[in-house]
Amino acid sequence: MDMDLQRYRMICTLKFGDIYGQIIVWLIVIFISLATSLALWSSSRQIFALATVGIVLVLSLPFLLFAFVTTLLNHIEFIPMEEEINAFTSSKGKSGSFNQQQAQTAS
Numbered sequence: 255m256d257m258d259l260q261r262y263r264m265i266c267t268l269k270f271g272d273i274y275g276q277i278i279v280w281l282i283v284i285f286i287s288l289a290t291s292l293a294l295w296s297s298s299r300q301i302f303a304l305a306t307v308g309i310v311l312v313l314s315l316p317f318l319l320f321a322f323v324t325t326l327l328n329h330i331e332f333i334p335m336e337e338e339i340n341a342f343t344s345s346k347g348k349s350g351s352f353n354q355q356q357a358q359t360a361s
Contacts, residue, residue, distance in 0.1 A: 261334070265333060266330050284310070
């Protein structure tokens with residue numbers, strides 16, 4: 255029964271460049287919200303300025319988290335172990351026969 259189970263290798267191909275654009279967009283959103291709060295900052299509108307920053311952070315964080323998680327999940331690959339072993343042995347066999355051909359032509 256154990257032979258029916260197939261083994262898989264998990265490979266993550268995520269690089270920093272894949273999420274770099276998302277970080278830049280989120281930083282732009284944060285700086286725009288801070289600029290808005292500074293524009294609203296006065297003696298009578300301080301609560302509105304703080305509320306603006308809080309609302310922007312609370313609303314943008316779930317979208318940022320969703321973008322990061324979906325990007326991560328799109329870069330996870332499961333490769334069957336037998337397929338990987340077969341690919342390795344076939345490439346090794348090809349290189350071995352190539353080396354034999356070179357040895358025969360050299361002698």
